[in-house]
Amino acid sequence: MDKFDVIIVGAGLAGLSAAYVLAKEGIEVVIIERGDYPGAKNVTGGRLYVNPVRQYLPDIWDDAPLERHVTNEMVTMMSPDNSVSMRFRSDKFDQKPYHSYTVLRATFDRWLAAQAEKAGAMLVTKNRVDDVIKEQGKVIGVVTAGEELGADVVVACDGVLSFVAEKAGMIVPGQPRNFAVGLKEVIELPRTTLEDRFGLTGDEGVAQMFMGSLTQGRFGGGFLYTNKASVSLGMVVGIRDLIERKPGVEVHLLLDEFKERPEIVPLIKGGEPVEYSAHVIPEGGLAGLTPLFGDGILVAGDAAGFSLNMGITVRGMEFAIASGVMAARAIIEARAKNDFSASTLSCYQQFLENSFVMKDFRTFQHTPHVLDNSRFYGYYPQFAGKLLEDLYTVDSGPKAKISDTIRKNLSLGESLRMGKDLLGGLKI
Amino acid sequence: MNIYVCVKQTVDLQQVRIRKETREPVLDGVPLTIGNIDKNALEEGVRLRDKLGGKVIGVSAGSEELNDTIKEALAMGADEAIMIIAPELEGAESSTVAMALAKAIEKTGEIGIILLGEGSSDNYSGQVGPRIAEILDLPQITYVSSLEAEGNTVKAVRNLEDCFETVEAEMPVVVSVVSEINEPRIPAVTQILKAGRKPKQIYSPAELGVEIAGSQIKTISNLAPEQDRKRLLFQEGVGQDVKSLVAALESEGLLGR
Ligand SMILES: Cc1cc2nc3c(=O)[nH]c(=O)nc-3n(C[C@H](O)[C@H](O)[C@H](O)COP(=O)(O)OP(=O)(O)OC[C@H]3O[C@@H](n4cnc5c(N)ncnc54)[C@H](O)[C@@H]3O)c2cc1C
Numbered sequence: 138m139d140k141f142d143v144i145i146v147g148a149g150l151a152g153l154s155a156a157y158v159l160a161k162e163g164i165e166v167v168i169i170e171r172g173d174y175p176g177a178k179n180v181t182g183g184r185l186y187v188n189p190v191r192q193y194l195p196d197i198w199d200d201a202p203l204e205r206h207v208t209n210e211m212v213t214m215m216s217p218d219n220s221v222s223m224r225f226r227s228d229k230f231d232q233k234p235y236h237s238y239t240v241l242r243a244t245f246d247r248w249l250a251a252q253a254e255k256a257g258a259m260l261v262t263k264n265r266v267d268d269v270i271k272e273q274g275k276v277i278g279v280v281t282a283g284e285e286l287g288a289d290v291v292v293a294c295d296g297v298l299s300f301v302a303e304k305a306g307m308i309v310p311g312q313p314r315n316f317a318v319g320l321k322e323v324i325e326l327p328r329t330t331l332e333d334r335f336g337l338t339g340d341e342g343v344a345q346m347f348m349g350s351l352t353q354g355r356f357g358g359g360f361l362y363t364n365k366a367s368v369s370l371g372m373v374v375g376i377r378d379l380i381e382r383k384p385g386v387e388v389h390l391l392l393d394e395f396k397e398r399p400e401i402v403p404l405i406k407g408g409e410p411v412e413y414s415a416h417v418i419p420e421g422g423l424a425g426l427t428p429l430f431g432d433g434i435l436v437a438g439d440a441a442g443f444s445l446n447m448g449i450t451v452r453g454m455e456f457a458i459a460s461g462v463m464a465a466r467a468i469i470e471a472r473a474k475n476d477f478s479a480s481t482l483s484c485y486q487q488f489l490e491n492s493f494v495m496k497d498f499r500t501f502q503h504t505p506h507v508l509d510n511s512r513f514y515g516y517y518p519q520f521a522g523k524l525l526e527d528l529y530t531v532d533s534g535p536k537a538k539i540s541d542t543i544r545k546n547l548s549l550g551e552s553l554r555m556g557k558d559l560l561g562g563l564k565i
Numbered sequence: 566m567n568i569y570v571c572v573k574q575t576v577d578l579q580q581v582r583i584r585k586e587t588r589e590p591v592l593d594g595v596p597l598t599i600g601n602i603d604k605n606a607l608e609e610g611v612r613l614r615d616k617l618g619g620k621v622i623g624v625s626a627g628s629e630e631l632n633d634t635i636k637e638a639l640a641m642g643a644d645e646a647i648m649i650i651a652p653e654l655e656g657a658e659s660s661t662v663a664m665a666l667a668k669a670i671e672k673t674g675e676i677g678i679i680l681l682g683e684g685s686s687d688n689y690s691g692q693v694g695p696r697i698a699e700i701l702d703l704p705q706i707t708y709v710s711s712l713e714a715e716g717n718t719v720k721a722v723r724n725l726e727d728c729f730e731t732v733e734a735e736m737p738v739v740v741s742v743v744s745e746i747n748e749p750r751i752p753a754v755t756q757i758l759k760a761g762r763k764p765k766q767i768y769s770p771a772e773l774g775v776e777i778a779g780s781q782i783k784t785i786s787n788l789a790p791e792q793d794r795k796r797l798l799f800q801e802g803v804g805q806d807v808k809s810l811v812a813a814l815e816s817e818g819l820l821g822r
Contacts, residue, residue: 139755169754173577173579173596174596244594247596254633259758259761261757261758264754264757282751282753282754284753284754284755286754409585409586411582
């Protein structure tokens with residue numbers, strides 16, 4: 138069996154970040170990826186906040202092929218027949234260093250892989266890891282395409298529902314409430330058309346979140362991100378709601394209906410769909426994390442459950458990058474001691490605890506529970522829409538006082554329930 | 566004895582998309598790979614080496630990215646690589662490429678067989694092999710669907726579509742193969758990992774005395790064929806629809822032929 142210092146399974150952001158740091162240290166690292174190339178199979182909505190991760194990969198951001206920096210934040214609440222939008226634009230977001238970018242993984246991951254390879258990492262694509270080799274409870278390698286490859290440490294960066302962590306015996310079977318499913322289309326538009334439609338100058342970009350009737354009362358929402366010459370349009374829906382809520386729907390039909398909304402049609406008109414993808418998202422928060430280390434193994438990124446549902450957006454890419462880098466740092470420590478046992482590798486957990494990763498996970502540990510409230514996806518968007526519709530309507534008769542219009546739309550019982558949700562909301 | 570296999574770096578055709586509006590292929594940012602039939606040539610080279618001994622040397626001309634792309638050839642079993650690298654060589658016309666490859670091969674030692682695919686995956690001009698043979702003044706056998714070597718002689722079956730022709734030649738010889746000659750191997754992971762460490766020799770065109778003249782060929786258009794769809798929709802209910810579909814197919818002359 139050929140042996141290497143480190144084997145990383147999965148060339149997503151977690152795996153590539155780990156490989157980059159290890160290779161820079163002169164450590165012999167092999168990355169095994171099943172896709173045709175890094176980024177080929179990786180799905181994200183499309184927004185990366187750079188500030189949290191800048192220090193983890195300090196030298197890459199200047200040249201990184203990111204799409205647009207987000208200066209316009211939009212939220213849209215949708216009812217079956219109306220919608221309420223808010224658009225926030227800030228000069229501050231248009232100042233360097235930009236804090237938030239839209240990304241296309243097919244471009245970004247491939248580029249990051251090239252950087253890791255330049256640093257000395259060995260990348261093998263089009264190969265799936267099929268098993269983990271264990272010896273007396275310790276992980277000592279992997280099996281791919283019938284070949285055994287050994288390593289001091291295997292890093293599972295193979296994404297959500299990690300097969301490697303499962304084979305290593307580290308995953309507790311998932312529960313539907315800990316996962317969501319995401320669908321996304323990338324729709325190409327000429328650059329100038331896109332900039333005119335969205336009111337953008339230069340490389341400025343929009344991030345738009347949608348909640349309400351598009352998920353038909355289910356936990357989740359929609360998103361739209363502008364890239365250089367395309368938009369990423371998609372939605373995320375909780376798996377438990379998909380299974381349990383009647384009448385059942387197929388998610389892709391929800392996306393189709395969303396795309397037919399008059400709010401969306403003119404934005405993507407004439408565009409050419411160039412990518413369609415679907416992916417599972419871990420959303421269990423703190424409670425949904427898997428064990429992070431074992432003898433000869435570390436788990437990083439989505440594989441470990443490092444994705445956070447922050448309201449209607451998902452944050453996972455920063456956690457993937459940071460946890461990948463910290464896994465690499467833990468390996469560097471373990472090498473200094475020449476001991477790859479769980480007790481030495483446990484410094485990985487320590488690094489994570491001291492970083493924004495675990496701090497954010499603790500801060501937002503109640504989010505999944507609070508958000509698991511169908512009123513956010515049904516009642517509130519409808520309430521806002523109806524209220525504004527009444528306020529803006531001028532009928533033939535005399536117009537009601539504004540306070541009366543509000544009272545008509547909001548009963549006492551509803552205001553009480555709203556107060557309760559608001560209190561719950563204070564926890565997140 | 567050296568078995569040279571010429572391979573070309575091209576875009577991975579499986580990843581190429583056609584822009585609907587213009588029917589142009591989108592080539593920007595498409596991953597690069599070595600040509601499909603080049604892989605058959607490589608496989609044949611490796612097979613012959615395993616039988617006859619010697620070395621398989623992958624030879625390629627192209628841009629900087631070749632450093633990466635060539636690893637595929639090394640992973641498939643080539644022992645060494647020779648690369649002629651210059652930005653102008655990417656997409657250069659056959660005469661230039663053939664000259665660069667021939668000069669590089671000539672420079673590096675004793676030639677047994679020079680193998681190529683019958684045409685490249687992208688342009689399919691099929692000229693590079695014959696041109697190399699001409700430049701190096703070697704016999705050539707094209708469109709080979711089966712190849713044997715014994716001592717200093719090769720025996721080849723040429724697939725000429727309407728007939729097969731069996732020919733013999735003395736080495737050194739240039740052979741271009743067709744895709745049915747073999748099934749190229751998918752390299753093992755350990756081979757892929759070892760590929761990065763195999764010897765590579767890089768030349769610039771100047772070092773080989775090759776001048777890259779301005780292009781004599783102008784591409785006038787490069788478009789995907791038009792796909793005219795009939796866009797017939799039958800929605801009267803299955804019973805009626807089947808009849809309508811059959812009638813429509815018949816009226817196009819597609820049934821009952
Ligand atoms: C629809 C959607 C929207 C999202 N929106 C955002 C957003 O806007 N912002 C944000 O920060 N996050 C977002 N996320 C989350 C974010 O995309 C993920 O957290 C992030 O991609 C995780 O990176 P990773 O490297 O851990 O995993 P992945 O990117 O999933 O990479 C795992 C890799 O492992 C490979 N692999 C798997 N199994 C094997 C095997 N057995 N052998 C070899 N290779 C294997 C896969 O091919 C893949 O390349 C979104 C996710 C989805 C699905």
